Amino acid sequence: MYGGGNSFEDVYDKELKHEDPEQLAEFEARIERGEKIESTDWMPELYRTQLIRMIEQHAHSEIIGSLPEGTWITRAPGFKRKLALMAKVQDEVGHAQLLYAAAETLGKSREDMITDLINGKSKYSNIFNYPAFTWADSCFISWLVDAGAIVNQIANSKGSYAPYCRALERICAEEAFHLKYGHHCVIHLATGSPVQRQMMQEAVNRWWKPMVHFFGPPDKDSVHTRILMKWKVKMASNDECRNQFFDMYVPKIWELGLEIPDPNLKKDPETGIWNYSDPDWSEFKRVINGDGPCNKERLAVRRIAEERGLWVRQALKSPKATYTTPLA
Ligand code: BYC
Numbered sequence: 245m246y247g248g249g250n251s252f253e254d255v256y257d258k259e260l261k262h263e264d265p266e267q268l269a270e271f272e273a274r275i276e277r278g279e280k281i282e283s284t285d286w287m288p289e290l291y292r293t294q295l296i297r298m299i300e301q302h303a304h305s306e307i308i309g310s311l312p313e314g315t316w317i318t319r320a321p322g323f324k325r326k327l328a329l330m331a332k333v334q335d336e337v338g339h340a341q342l343l344y345a346a347a348e349t350l351g352k353s354r355e356d357m358i359t360d361l362i363n364g365k366s367k368y369s370n371i372f373n374y375p376a377f378t379w380a381d382s383c384f385i386s387w388l389v390d391a392g393a394i395v396n397q398i399a400n401s402k403g404s405y406a407p408y409c410r411a412l413e414r415i416c417a418e419e420a421f422h423l424k425y426g427h428h429c430v431i432h433l434a435t436g437s438p439v440q441r442q443m444m445q446e447a448v449n450r451w452w453k454p455m456v457h458f459f460g461p462p463d464k465d466s467v468h469t470r471i472l473m474k475w476k477v478k479m480a481s482n483d484e485c486r487n488q489f490f491d492m493y494v495p496k497i498w499e500l501g502l503e504i505p506d507p508n509l510k511k512d513p514e515t516g517i518w519n520y521s522d523p524d525w526s527e528f529k530r531v532i533n534g535d536g537p538c539n540k541e542r543l544a545v546r547r548i549a550e551e552r553g554l555w556v557r558q559a560l561k562s563p564k565a566t567y568t569t570p571l572a
Contacts, residue, residue, distance in 0.1 A: 252470050263288045275476050280406040283349035291475055294468060295405055296350045297366075298477065303343035304361045304368035308542050310336040312376035313385055321379060328425050332386060335418045342411040349407045362547045364534050371454045373536030380433055380440075380447035386426025388451070391493050392458050394419045396485050404476040427496075434500040441501070448497065449505045456523040457531075459486035465525075490518040 260268060267286055274281070281287055310333045317333060320326040344354050360366040371389055376382050394416060401412035433444040460482035463469055472478040480488070490511070497504060508521045530536065558565070 256471065259290050260288055272475075275404050278476075279404075280409065281404050282406050290471070291477075292350050294472060294475075295408065295477060296347055296352050298468075298472070299343055299347040299350075299408055300352065300357050300360070301367050301369075303340045303347060303357065304366055305372065306336050306340035306343060308361075308368045308546065309372045309385075309389075310340075311542055311545060312372060312374070312538075313382050316376060316379060316382040319379070320382075325429070329382070329386075332422050332425060335422065339411075339415045339418070342414060343408075346405075346407040346411045358546075358550060362543055362550060364543065367532055369458065370528055370531045370536070371451075371458050373531050373538045373542060374451065374454050375538055377450075378443055378447060380430075380443040381450065383426060383429035383433060383444070384447045384451045386422055387430045388426070388455060388493060388497075389458065390419050390422040390426055392455060392485075392489050394423060395489050395492070396459070396480070399480040399485065400478060403479050408477075431500065434502055445502055448502050452505050453523045453527070454531075456486065456520065457525075457528040459483075459489065461525060461528070487516075487518055490520070491516075494518070 268288055271281075271287060271291075281291075313329060313336075314333045317326060317330050320329050344357060347357060348354060357366065361368065371385075376385065397412045397416050397419065401409050401416060403409055430444060433440040435441075460466060460469075463481045463483045466482050469478060469481050473481065490509070494504065494509065494511075506521050508519055511518050531539070
């Protein structure tokens with residue numbers, strides 16, 4: 245949106261010049277006062293389209309994010325782990341339902357959102373385009389990817405758009421359980437046999453870079469942060485969330501005797517800011533634009549699910565018609 249020599253103010257004025265100045269001023273005053281916006285309230289078109297983009301991407305991330313862990317349900321080590329992982333994966337899919345419902349309040353249909361996902365038009369979180377080779381990879385996701393998600397979601401649950409905030413509050417309550425489950429799994433491996441410790445360390449090595457990417461590009465390169473923070477959709481910037489994650493979880497990872505594959509990762513005691521090595525932002529760009537290790541596979545799975553579920557959706561709409569299932 246910005247860039248090409250245009251200042252934020254120029255772009256802001258251009259994007260909003262069609263709006264009624266009085267309505268816009270009243271809307272921004274409401275946000276400034278900390279009031280919540282409901283779907284039936286007046287909002288500038290840019291607020292609507294930005295929210296649809298962000299909530300839709302979040303919903304897709306939940307549904308696609310259930311895939312790498314989902315493949316470990318049948319191979320989970322033991323009955324209790326299997327039960328807990330199954331419940332977690334179901335929760336993630338439930339989060340997608342809550343988020344699609346929140347995005348629908350802004351006028352985009354669920355069918356259109358799913359079509360944009362499987363056609364590669366909408367984005368979803370970079371991190372779910374990496375493979376979960378081992379059980380330890382699934383443990384990393386359950387603990388640390390969920391931890392990163394909670395940092396972001398707790399901040400944004402205090403934001404301005406009420407339906408999104410309500411969804412985030414429910415999601416965070418469930419994520420708190422995921423976090424405990426994931427932490428328990430990682431502790432078990434990190435304090436287990438040498439083979440288990442090695443497996444956990446290799447998972448940390450594989451996932452650290454995508455984890456740093458997970459919070460989005462550095463603030464100086466972020467396209468949407470400024471307008472989203474002005475309108476209190478994002479309540480913390482990408483760098484603020486990343487720094488909070490480092491603050492809360494790096495010491496916990498080190499405490500378990502695991503190494504983080506970044507020799508420059510260090511907190512500046514004066515500023516409280518963590519320094520870290522360049523995590524190769526060109527890889528991030530490639531992955532979010534469709535060229536990661538698993539992008540094609542992830543979308544293919546969603547496409548098959550859509551095709552196989554079509555007759556169910558049709559039957560729900562017209563219960564008296566006759567349908568042939570693709571599996572018949
Ligand atoms: N991955 O201007 P920026 C979970 C894109 S699921 C992919 O900083 P913004 C879980 C961005 O969309 C929870 N794309 O964007 C599930 C934009 O592209 P477009 C996932 C990314 O919106 C199952 C461009 O880069 N959490 O935890 O201000 C199992 C420029 O970025 C990413 C959420 O979805 C990324 N990581 O800030 C286990 C949170 N980062 O749209 C766990 C909701 C950036 O212009 N989303 N891009 O083409 C957000 O909070 C914000 O959208 C972001 C990005 C912080 C992610």
